[in-house]
Every structure is written in structure tokens, then in C-alpha cells.
Amino acid sequence: MARLVQLGWNCTRAVPVFLTACVALTAACTSSSDSDSEKGTAAKPTVSAAPSKPAPLDPDEAAKADALAAYKAYWTEVPKAFAVPAIEGTDLKRYAAAEALSKAEVTVANLKKNHRVMTGEPVVTNATVTSAELEKKTPNVSISSCLDVSKWQITDKKTGKPAPVATNPVTKYVITSLLERWDGSWKVLKYDLHADQPC
Known part of the structure; x- marks a missing residue:
């Protein structure tokens, strides 16, 4: 994710x-x-000095900002895929790869098999870069955020009613993710849900 x-x-x-x-x-x-x-x-007449230009963004900070933007875009595309359910027609492959993409594909397949979709959307807040290795051949960053799934539920595709599933008392918890930059684009490679860490 420049601000005007x-x-x-x-x-x-x-x-x-x-x-x-x-x-x-x-x-x-x-x-x-x-x-x-x-x-x-x-x-x-007195001529005032031209306004100074803002200092250019530090390259490392710019890279982190790009990673955060890709991370947020990933969480925009995931609910789109699960609402169909299908990966096609979304930009999920643009923002996910490896394990993160495989998990999404498995979830889509299971939803299709059981004639279900996911309605609503997750809410991701406080996304923060917790570590970064930007000088490596394949730059990577780790991001921690708070994931709220209270309004994102599995629904029966035919009836439109919530599907009976095992409920988890914790619906808002920490999620940590690893992103790498491939050919100039940041992708979510994997993530870990921490249901024992409510937020």
C-alpha cells in the first residue's frame, strides 16, 4: 500500500x-x-523560498510498505475466492504462493465438495513488519497482524444458511505470515494462526 x-x-x-x-x-x-x-x-517584493521537497522514502521502508500493501491485497483476494468458491477470477495467485496458495486451493476444493461457500469477510488490523531480510537474494519479511473472523462464516450454498461447524470460542487472534519478493512482487508464502493469542 503514496498518501496525498x-x-x-x-x-x-x-x-x-x-x-x-x-x-x-x-x-x-x-x-x-x-x-x-x-x-x-x-x-x-519579497520572494519567498520555494517549498522544500519531502525527503525520499528510505529504500528499506519503501520495501516494507510494498510488502504490507501486498499482504493487505492478499486478504482482499482470499474471501473473494472462498465466496465462489474458485481461485479463478481472483488475483490470489498474484499475492500468494507455495504453502499459502496450496492451503487456499485445498479450502476451495473442500468448499466445492461440500456445496458450501464463505460469506462475509475477515478483518485484518494492526499489520506490522516484525522482521525483514531485504539484502538476501530473495528478500523476505515477516508480518504480524490481528485477524477477526467473527463475520466470516461457512454457509450452505443452496440454503444460504450458516453451515453446522465446530465453533471456536476465539474469533479474533494473532496471525503471523512470511512474505518473499519474487521478480519484484511480494507474495505471502505461509502463515500461522495463533488462536491462543487473542487480540
């Missing part, structure tokens, strides 16, 4: 300030001495 900062301009305050500045400037010009006018000298 919008600067608001309060017109009701800006206009009087602008007019006051004009009046002051006019008064200064008319009160100049005759000797100044005879010499043809006039006060030169």
Missing part, C-alpha cells in the same frame, strides 16, 4: 488577510519620500 495530503483553505479568513496585505503594501508605496521617487527606486 490536502490542504484546506478557509476563504472567510484568507480574503481579509489578503486585503490587509494589499492595503499595507499600498500605504508603504504612497508614503515613500520624494527623493526615493526621484531616484526611481522602489521596494522590491
Whole structure:
């Protein structure tokens, strides 16, 4: 996942300030001495310095930001696949590989076999890069986040009603994931759910 900062301009305050500045400037010009006018000298307007450009983002921080963006995109595509259920038609393969993609494919196959889908969406918050090895031949980062699955449920595809499944009292817990950068793109390779760590 650059942010645009919008600067608001309060017109009701800006206009009087602008007019006051004009009046002051006019008064200064008319009160100049005759000797100044005879010499043809006039006060030169003050030129303010150009605004400084923001410092470029550190390459390591930029890489971490890209990894976090890919991680969030992964969690956008997973519920899309499970809602059909099908991997095709989603961008899941763009953001997942190896074990993470295999688990998704197995889940899709099981949902199809049992005529079920997953409705609603998981909520992922507090995604944070906990470690990074960006100088390796294959750069990688580890991300920890809080996963809330309370509004993401298995549903019978025919009836649209929640399917009877074993319930887990913990629906909001820590999940840790490993991402690697392949050919310039970050992919989720694997993840671990920590139901013993509610968040």
C-alpha cells in the first residue's frame, strides 16, 4: 500500500488577510519620500523560498510498505475466492504462493465438495513488519497482524444458511505470515494462526 495530503483553505479568513496585505503594501508605496521617487527606486517584493521537497522514502521502508500493501491485497483476494468458491477470477495467485496458495486451493476444493461457500469477510488490523531480510537474494519479511473472523462464516450454498461447524470460542487472534519478493512482487508464502493469542 503514496498518501496525498490536502490542504484546506478557509476563504472567510484568507480574503481579509489578503486585503490587509494589499492595503499595507499600498500605504508603504504612497508614503515613500520624494527623493526615493526621484531616484526611481522602489521596494522590491519579497520572494519567498520555494517549498522544500519531502525527503525520499528510505529504500528499506519503501520495501516494507510494498510488502504490507501486498499482504493487505492478499486478504482482499482470499474471501473473494472462498465466496465462489474458485481461485479463478481472483488475483490470489498474484499475492500468494507455495504453502499459502496450496492451503487456499485445498479450502476451495473442500468448499466445492461440500456445496458450501464463505460469506462475509475477515478483518485484518494492526499489520506490522516484525522482521525483514531485504539484502538476501530473495528478500523476505515477516508480518504480524490481528485477524477477526467473527463475520466470516461457512454457509450452505443452496440454503444460504450458516453451515453446522465446530465453533471456536476465539474469533479474533494473532496471525503471523512470511512474505518473499519474487521478480519484484511480494507474495505471502505461509502463515500461522495463533488462536491462543487473542487480540
